[in-house]
Amino acid sequence: MAQPLMPKATAVWLVENTTLTFEQIAAFCGMHELEIQAIADNEVAIGMNGMDPVTNGQLTAEEIKRCEGDENAFLKMARSENPRPRSRPKGARYTPVSKRQDRPDAILWLLKYHPELTDAQISRLIGTTKNTINAIREKSHWNSQQLTPRDPVGLGLCMSADLEKAVVVARGRAARAGTPVVQNTEDSAETGLDGTSEND
Numbered sequence: 001m002a003q004p005l006m007p008k009a010t011a012v013w014l015v016e017n018t019t020l021t022f023e024q025i026a027a028f029c030g031m032h033e034l035e036i037q038a039i040a041d042n043e044v045a046i047g048m049n050g051m052d053p054v055t056n057g058q059l060t061a062e063e064i065k066r067c068e069g070d071e072n073a074f075l076k077m078a079r080s081e082n083p084r085p086r087s088r089p090k091g092a093r094y095t096p097v098s099k100r101q102d103r104p105d106a107i108l109w110l111l112k113y114h115p116e117l118t119d120a121q122i123s124r125l126i127g128t129t130k131n132t133i134n135a136i137r138e139k140s141h142w143n144s145q146q147l148t149p150r151d152p153v154g155l156g157l158c159m160s161a162d163l164e165k166a167v168v169v170a171r172g173r174a175a176r177a178g179t180p181v182v183q184n185t186e187d188s189a190e191t192g193l194d195g196t197s198e199n200d
Contacts, residue, residue: 002077003030004058006051008039013050015040019068020075028059028075099157103128104143106152107136113149116170116179125166126157 004010007029014025015036022036029036038044053059060078067073106126110117111133119130135141153160 004028004051004053004077005056007031008045009048009051010053010058011036011039012045012048013052014064016050017052018064020064021071024067024071024074028077099155102150102155103157104132104136104141104147105150106155106157107133108147109149109151111137114167114170116174117166118170121166121170125162126152 008031011025011029011031014020014028018025022033022040025031026033026036035044054061054064058078059075063075063078067075103126107122107128110122110125117125119133122128122133123130132141136144136147141147152158153163
C-alpha cells in the first residue's frame with residue numbers, strides 16, 4: 001500500500017486528533033505499532049508538528065470516521081486528482097564536462113580489451129553515442145591519431161562493479177551464441193584493435 005507523505009508527522013496528527021487504534025495508524029503510515037505507541041507516550045517525535053492528511057488530500061474525514069467506528073477496518077488512501085509523476089527512463093550516464101575529453105580514450109580501451117561488449121553496453125557504461133564508438137572503431141574519429149587506450153575506471157567514467165557486470169553479461173551472451181571471446185591484456189598495449197601491431 002502506498003504510504004503518506006511524511007509518515008511520522010502524519011502518525012503524530014492521527015494520534016493527537018483521532019481515536020484510531022495504534023494498529024490502524026501503523027498500517028496506514030507504514031510504521032510499527034510500538035512506534036505509534038511511543039509517539040502517543042511522548043517518547044519519540046517530541047515537538048514534531050503533525051501533518052493533517054485530510055488537508056493535503058491523502059485521507060477523507062469520512063474514511064477516518066469509518067475506521068474509528070470499526071477497529072478491524074484499515075484506512076485507505078484517498079484518490080488523488082493530481083497526475084502521478086512518471087518515472088524517467090534511464091538515459092545515458094551523465095559525464096562531467098571535465099571528463100568528457102577522456103571518453104574517446106576509454107572507448108578505445110573497452111574496444112581493445114573487451115571486444116565482447118556491445119555498443120549499447122559501452123554507451124551505458126561511459127555515456128557516449130554509438131556514432132562515436134563506430135568512429136573510434138573504424139579510426140575515422142577526428143582525433144583518432146592522438147587516442148590512447150585508458151581504463152575508464154581509472155578515469156572515473158564508470159564504476160568497477162558496473163564494468164565487471166557488463167563484461168560478465170557480454171561473455172555469457174557470447175558463450176550461449178558459441179562465439180569465442182578474445183581477451184586482450186594490458187601487456188598488449190602496442191597492439192591495435194585488429195590484433196596487428198601499430199608499427200606494422
